Amino acid sequence: MELEEMQSIWSELSDQLEKQKKLTDKMIIMMTQEKYRKKINKVAYPETIGAIICYSAVAVILFNIQKLDTWYNLLAGVLCVLILIILPMVSLKFLYGIRNIDIANNSFKETLLNYAKRKKRFQKSMKWSYYLGFILMFAIMPVTAKIVNDKDIFLGVNSTWTLVTAIPLAILFFIVFSKWTMKWYSKNVNSAESLIKDLEESGL
Amino acid sequence: MSKEQEFTRIIKDNQGVIFKITAIYTNSREDQEDLYQEVVYQLWRAFDSFRGDSKISTWMYRVALNTAISRLKKEKRRGNQIGIDKIITFQSEQYDTQFEDRLKIVYAHIKKLNEIEKGLMLLLLEGKKYEEIATITGLSPSNVGTRISRIKQKLKKQIIK
Numbered sequence: 001m002e003l004e005e006m007q008s009i010w011s012e013l014s015d016q017l018e019k020q021k022k023l024t025d026k027m028i029i030m031m032t033q034e035k036y037r038k039k040i041n042k043v044a045y046p047e048t049i050g051a052i053i054c055y056s057a058v059a060v061i062l063f064n065i066q067k068l069d070t071w072y073n074l075l076a077g078v079l080c081v082l083i084l085i086i087l088p089m090v091s092l093k094f095l096y097g098i099r100n101i102d103i104a105n106n107s108f109k110e111t112l113l114n115y116a117k118r119k120k121r122f123q124k125s126m127k128w129s130y131y132l133g134f135i136l137m138f139a140i141m142p143v144t145a146k147i148v149n150d151k152d153i154f155l156g157v158n159s160t161w162t163l164v165t166a167i168p169l170a171i172l173f174f175i176v177f178s179k180w181t182m183k184w185y186s187k188n189v190n191s192a193e194s195l196i197k198d199l200e201e202s203g204l
Numbered sequence: 205m206s207k208e209q210e211f212t213r214i215i216k217d218n219q220g221v222i223f224k225i226t227a228i229y230t231n232s233r234e235d236q237e238d239l240y241q242e243v244v245y246q247l248w249r250a251f252d253s254f255r256g257d258s259k260i261s262t263w264m265y266r267v268a269l270n271t272a273i274s275r276l277k278k279e280k281r282r283g284n285q286i287g288i289d290k291i292i293t294f295q296s297e298q299y300d301t302q303f304e305d306r307l308k309i310v311y312a313h314i315k316k317l318n319e320i321e322k323g324l325m326l327l328l329l330e331g332k333k334y335e336e337i338a339t340i341t342g343l344s345p346s347n348v349g350t351r352i353s354r355i356k357q358k359l360k361k362q363i364i365k
Contacts, residue, residue: 001309003359009310016303028215107266108270111270195319199320
């Protein structure tokens with residue numbers, strides 16, 4: 001389709017839309033109210049719920065910290081607390097940052113640049129979040145066992161067979177998982193990077 | 205005229221523009237409705253900062269395009285499907301399926317472009333001059349020209365394919 005033909009169809013669309021004006025004053029006023037912004041809430045739901053779960057877990061660990069009576073269980077507990085604090089902060093910082101983009105005064109180019117830069121930073125930090133999540137998966141086990149059942153899982157392992165099979169399996173899983181994560185995030189970061197490069201070059 | 209009355213008048217006058225912007229930056233009817241509401245909300249929030257230094261349409265295009273590209277959305281759906289069943293938002297009795305098909309092709313071409321090109325293409329189709337496109341986008345007029353030539357080449361390639 002040639003540009004001229006597209007322009008003619010577009011102009012016809014504009015004419016039809018002009019004839020079909022249906023918005024009422026009430027509908028417009030409703031749209032200006034925060035409570036009608038379904039989309040933002042929908043997207044932020046998982047992030048908010050995730051943050052509440054993480055911080056509740058932090059509270060439980062801190063409240064029961066005296067139960068972690070060996071250095072390794074205490075280390076695992078501290079590690080869990082740190083990861084559970086950092087993980088939600090990464091996504092919440094991004095969501096907050098995006099909402100702070102000055103839509104009213106920025107030009108289209110500035111907004112695109114701003115968004116792409118934040119997204120790139122977010123994608124990079126998300127990659128690390130996945131690794132941290134993986135560490136959390138292991139660190140949380142002795143902590144939970146100790147807090148919930150007062151059981152030291154390190155002392156409970158009475159055969160080397162468990163360690164011999166579990167450790168290589170965990171490493172294998174981690175390698176496959178990291179490769180997949182790297183591939184996925186590199187693609188997103190690269191696309192954000194090329195947009196940033198393109199826009200920054202155009203400013204010269 | 206109160207602020208609310210002035211605002212509703214402007215939105216009513218330009219509802220087609222908001223519709224077209226939201227249509228090219230979304231892939232489904234639901235997403236489009238969400239974005240439409242978000243654009244109106246952002247326009248309302250920005251309304252106080254509009255001092256009349258630029259044309260109302262320039263201000264409106266800028267805020268709407270900025271909202272479209274910086275919105276928080278779930279991961280893109282696969283492909284370039286146009287999920288909007290009936291592209292013209294408020295269906296009337298005189299529904300023209302032939303026109304609808306041609307319009308779908310236009311949308312399909314636009315949706316193959318990247319984020320900035322989509323915005324430029326929209327402004328071009330809206331009949332904006334390079335200077336006004338430059339004011340809205342923050343690019344220089346010569347850069348707008350270069351990018352539009354590139355878009356035209358891309359469109360030609362799409363036709364050949």
